[in-house]
Amino acid sequence: MHFAANYGWYVLIGWIPKYFKSELHVSGENLLTTCLPYVFGVIGSYLAGYLSTASFIRKKIRLLWIRRFFAAISSFLPALFLIGLAVGTKSVVTGTALLCSSMFFARMAVVGYWANMIDVAPNNPEFVMGISNMVATIPGILGNNIVGVLMGKKNSWGIAFGITSGMYVVGGIIYLIFSGAEPLDREEASENKLKDDVYMESQMEFVEREEENNSEEKSQ
Structure with missing residues (x-):
């Protein structure tokens, strides 16, 4: 899931300014609009952290189900919103709302796969995180280059967002099938x-x- 989440994360943070300018015709000087998706991403990550902790401590919900819940909504909901962008919209309000929603839920993934590394390797989480982050950097590099090629040859945001949406879905499904919260x-x-x-x-x-x-x- 880290692999898929990083693909979407790097693509979005790298290409949101270009999308605003070329597709929605919002200039970079309009900071309030262009910064909103990133702000919503920060809010989503902090909210997920608070809700997961409260659910585990107060509601006594199993840790594995908390991890899977946030992994699911951080994979499938952003994929859904990105499909909306892939279909195409010229409305600044609609496009911004879809981007903000996608970033908001996508950043909740840190409570899923990222914190899960501490669950399965509580004694040496830094090694697991380091290896995972190193491997997950590859799709971040590839994703930006793939979008660059697509935009250069076909100028198609639909294909770019469609591929990103598919990556989120595949990553979420794999995580739900194979994830665990017990120490190895x-x-x-x-x-x-x-x-x-x-x-x-x-x-x-x-x-x-x-x-x-x-x-x-x-x-x-």
Whole structure:
């Protein structure tokens, strides 16, 4: 999914200004309009983080289902909005709304695949993230070049957005089928969790003793 998400992410951040200028005839000086998709992307990522944490802690929802839920909406909804762009629109309001919606939901993917790397490799997430990010940079490079070729030869936003939409769908399906939230090295993860629990208990006992001592000093 990281591969597919990066394809869409790099294509959108790289070609949104060109789309506004050539298709919607919005100049780069109109910063309020051209920056909106990026702003919505930031809001989407933060909102997803808050909602996923609240769902896990307060509602006791299984972590795997939280990861899959956000992976699904961050794949299939952007794909749907990009199909709307692929069909074609000359309306600035409609085009901007579709781009903002696509970026808003697409950035929720960080709660799906990105945080999932910590779930499956809690002891060494930096290695998994590093390898995944290195591989997922390839579609980012290819995506921008593919769109560049398409625009140069056919000047077709429809094909460019259609391919991006397809990548989102394929990535989402693969993630839903093969994803998991259990640590790959369960024995080591269990040992580390036990150490963390013991540490937290000792810290709580220390705080309680300090509070008792402070209360006794005040009473004296």
